[in-house]
Amino acid sequence: MNHSLSGTVTLNGTPIDFTGGQGYIESDSGRSFPSGYTWVQCNDFAADCSIMAAIAWIPFYGLRFRGCICVVHFNGREYRLATYNGVKIRRCAPGSIELQRGKYRLQIIIDTRSGLSLPAPRGGAMSHTIRETLFTAARFRFTEGNRILFDEQSKHASYEYEL
Numbered sequence: 001m002n003h004s005l006s007g008t009v010t011l012n013g014t015p016i017d018f019t020g021g022q023g024y025i026e027s028d029s030g031r032s033f034p035s036g037y038t039w040v041q042c043n044d045f046a047a048d049c050s051i052m053a054a055i056a057w058i059p060f061y062g063l064r065f066r067g068c069i070c071v072v073h074f075n076g077r078e079y080r081l082a083t084y085n086g087v088k089i090r091r092c093a094p095g096s097i098e099l100q101r102g103k104y105r106l107q108i109i110i111d112t113r114s115g116l117s118l119p120a121p122r123g124g125a126m127s128h129t130i131r132e133t134l135f136t137a138a139r140f141r142f143t144e145g146n147r148i149l150f151d152e153q154s155k156h157a158s159y160e161y162e163l
Contacts, residue, residue, distance in 0.1 A: 004020070040053050042154050048076070050073045051073075051106075070087065088101070110157060112133075114133045117130070120162070139151070140152050
């Protein structure tokens with residue numbers, strides 16, 4: 001979720017050096033995106049922090065439920081807020097996510113004005129449209145009870161949604 005980079009890419013004859021940068025790698029598989037989902041990722045903070053959160057409608061034996069997986073790395077510690085460990089999705093709307101697991105609460109506000117509509121898979125065909133931006137402003141506030149663990153902003157959050 002937050003690895004170091006080294007290397008150069010040449011684009012139209014101009015070298016771009018990524019050495020010293022930060023990276024994020026994710027793998028997707030399957031033939032369709034979930035119907036109704038939101039995803040945000042950011043590792044560009046003043047604090048030692050990286051965050052990934054995804055919320056989606058999950059099909060399950062003819063039913064469906066809203067599921068969540070979220071990982072917060074902060075100061076060398078990992079916090080998981082996920083369906084499998086009891087997270088409550090307090091809010092999930094375009095530009096706004098709020099999760100709570102016990103005494104931990106994560107609030108995310110995302111600027112949705114930028115981004116592009118992109119084709120996405122549905123049943124193996126690129127027949128669906130999602131909204132995605134690689135660089136947008138977002139605010140991330142993570143608390144433990146009444147104690148603020150961090151309240152950080154970034155102009156380099158990645159955000160994708162179809163709600």
